[in-house]
Amino acid sequence: xxxxxxxxVWRRQGYALIPWSAEARDVVLALRExxxxxxxxxxxxxxxxxxxxxxxxxTVADGVxxxxxxxxxxxxxxxxxxxxSPQSMxxxxxxxxxxxxxxxxxxxxxxxxxxxxxxWSDACRRTL
Numbered sequence: 668x669x670x671x672x673x674x675x676v677w678r679r680q681g682y683a684l685i686p687w688s689a690e691a692r693d694v695v696l697a698l699r700e701x702x703x704x705x706x707x708x709x710x711x712x713x714x715x716x717x718x719x720x721x722x723x724x725x726t727v728a729d730g731v732x733x734x735x736x737x738x739x740x741x742x743x744x745x746x747x748x749x750x751x752s753p754q755s756m757x758x759x760x761x762x763x764x765x766x767x768x769x770x771x772x773x774x775x776x777x778x779x780x781x782x783x784x785x786x787w788s789d790a791c792r793r794t795l
Contacts, residue, residue: 674735676718677708684708688718689794690725690735716761717754718795723768726790727783731776738772745771 675691677684686692698704724735724742733741743751746767753761769787773780 674717674721676714676721678714687714688721690721713754713756713758713761715795716756719761719765719791720751720753720768722790722795723765723772723783723787726787727772727776730778730786741775742768742771745775 675686675694676688677691678687679685686695694704721735724738727733728735728738731738739751743749753764756764769783770780773783776783
């Protein structure tokens with residue numbers, strides 16, 4: 668996990684931000700007690716879409732020795748785009764995007780799409 672530039676989901680509770688994804692929990696655990704961190708915060712239209720996308724990137728990246736950021740960059744290159752915003756997609760667009768992402772990632776790593784889908788589903792059940 669790149670603690671210097673994590674992609675993570677947090678939830679507001681009163682005046683505090685609570686780690687909501689595995690990546691966010693890793694950031695908190697990387698800090699010493701009383702430690703401080705600085706980050707950019709934005710409100711996603713669908714934080715769940717963002718969390719699901721990064722769960723997919725993390726799951727696949729861990730299986731092939733890449734970072735989630737590297738895998739996301741490779742996916743963007745495969746799609747011919749410079750940025751992705753799954754958190755801004757409506758549910759129909761997001762579902763279509765994820766189907767395409769799963770197939771593309773499977774091709775990139777030489778795996779069956781079903782295996783990528785199953786690994787991602789397992790990871791989502793454990794962390795989301």
